[in-house]
Amino acid sequence: MERLLLIKYGEIMLKGLNRPVFEKQLERNIKRVLDGTFGYEIFKEHGRIFVAINGDASDYERAADRISRVFGIVTVAFAYRTIPDSSEAIEAAIKVAAEENKKGKTTFKVETRRPNKNFHYKSMEFNALVGEKILEAIEDLSVDVHNPDFTVYIEIRKNIYVYSRTLKAGGGIPVGSSGRGVVLLSGGIDSPVAAYMMAKRGLKLEAVYFHSHPYTTELAKEKVIDLAKILSIYCGGIRLHIVNFTEAQMTIYEKCPHEQLTIIMRRVMMRVAEEIALKNDAGALVTGESLAQVASQTLESLHVTNSAVNLPVFRPLVGMDKYEAIEIAKKIETYEISIRPYEDCCTIFVAKHPETKPRLERILESEKNIDFEGIVKKCLEDIEIILV
Ligand code: ATP
Ligand code: MG
Numbered sequence: 074m075e076r077l078l079l080i081k082y083g084e085i086m087l088k089g090l091n092r093p094v095f096e097k098q099l100e101r102n103i104k105r106v107l108d109g110t111f112g113y114e115i116f117k118e119h120g121r122i123f124v125a126i127n128g129d130a131s132d133y134e135r136a137a138d139r140i141s142r143v144f145g146i147v148t149v150a151f152a153y154r155t156i157p158d159s160s161e162a163i164e165a166a167i168k169v170a171a172e173e174n175k176k177g178k179t180t181f182k183v184e185t186r187r188p189n190k191n192f193h194y195k196s197m198e199f200n201a202l203v204g205e206k207i208l209e210a211i212e213d214l215s216v217d218v219h220n221p222d223f224t225v226y227i228e229i230r231k232n233i234y235v236y237s238r239t240l241k242a243g244g245g246i247p248v249g250s251s252g253r254g255v256v257l258l259s260g261g262i263d264s265p266v267a268a269y270m271m272a273k274r275g276l277k278l279e280a281v282y283f284h285s286h287p288y289t290t291e292l293a294k295e296k297v298i299d300l301a302k303i304l305s306i307y308c309g310g311i312r313l314h315i316v317n318f319t320e321a322q323m324t325i326y327e328k329c330p331h332e333q334l335t336i337i338m339r340r341v342m343m344r345v346a347e348e349i350a351l352k353n354d355a356g357a358l359v360t361g362e363s364l365a366q367v368a369s370q371t372l373e374s375l376h377v378t379n380s381a382v383n384l385p386v387f388r389p390l391v392g393m394d395k396y397e398a399i400e401i402a403k404k405i406e407t408y409e410i411s412i413r414p415y416e417d418c419c420t421i422f423v424a425k426h427p428e429t430k431p432r433l434e435r436i437l438e439s440e441k442n443i444d445f446e447g448i449v450k451k452c453l454e455d456i457e458i459i460l461v
Pocket of ligand 1: 256257258259260261262263264265281282283284342359360361362367369370
């Protein structure tokens with residue numbers, strides 16, 4: 074018998090999609106989180122993916138944790154594989170039950186699935202037989218079919234798979250099966266969450282960060298790189314475009330009314346991100362904006378920001394409260410990085426009384442004082458790209 078991870082993915086959700094494409098993408102994404110860290114073998118069998126790791130139990134823990142962050146996966150189980158022989162399967166079931174019992178669990182049931190109809194026992198018969206053998210082998214266990222502390226699952230296929238402990242994964246759709254997007258990634262709490270949510274819908278993401286050295290420090294940049302590192306586990310690698318935004322910001326600061334700085338800067342950011350999107354075959358922009366969460370995120374300012382670009386802009390946080398975003402940030406482990414104190418570029422150039430209900434005509438009027446498209450072009454010429 075050997076140890077492996079048994080991976081289940083969303084079969085029902087798959088119905089409308091192109092299944093083989095989906096499965097290939099999923100397999101690629103699983104390999105990506107393992108490559109370079111683990112020696113492994115991966116194989117498929119009828120709606121399941123299996124991964125065997127070269128390593129011990131703790132390597133399996135780490136590998137399972139990484140795999141559970143790959144979108145498209147529903148659960149990852151710690152399983153044993155045996156040849157299609159009942160006594161081998163029983164031995165594996167006893168081993169699984171003993172492992173659960175060690176954690177203080179005392180009641181169980183057995184659930185057999187038998188896609189391989191050549192197997193000698195019917196599912197119900199095998200449940201009873203395995204249950205009996207477990208009871209014989211481990212003293213302080215008893216059967217409870219209604220509310221067991223744990224279930225021993227047995228899947229009888231070409232081989233037999235036996236498992237109990239299962240990690241819940243993120244669900245969603247494999248990254249790369251819904252096209253590409255560009256996320257405007259600041260060092261804040263919200264945009265990493267927005268990236269996570271769109272990756273979950275299968276978008277392959279490029280990230281863009283607007284850096285205003287020396288008004289923003291190297292530490293602020295490091296913070297965004299660290300956020301991108303965490304996101305890259307979910308996103309299957311991420312390319313971070315770091316735009317030198319200092320000159321753009323200075324120009325806007327000198328030439329435009331200060332209460333409009335934030336909104337005009339945001340419009341330039343959107344346009345630059347749109348150009349990066351078009352160059353990289355991406356069809357959407359993603360931001361961490363919400364409605365009415367802060368003074369600058371009013372309906373009016375969202376409209377004015379939007380008007381700078383033609384691509385659709387996804388704002389997956391639009392219907393969320395701050396604490397809901399924080400909850401997700403904690404779950405995906407970006408929160409602790411996001412709350413590091415380094416300022417992002419906008420906080421330095423914020424006016425005392427920023428306009429909260431900007432009108433597009435007036436903003437366009439102010440933008441006549443600057444060469445808007447020229448600024449965008451200059452930004453595009455001064456980008457550092459980091460593969461995370
Ligand atoms: P976040 O927590 O993501 O920083 P926020 O609540 O602070 O968002 P704003 O500062 O108004 O909101 O920014 C709105 C959105 O604009 C961000 O979610 C992000 O997508 C984008 N953004 C802001 N500043 C930058 C920046 N320096 N680089 C890249 N994107 C940015
Ligand atoms: Mg912010």
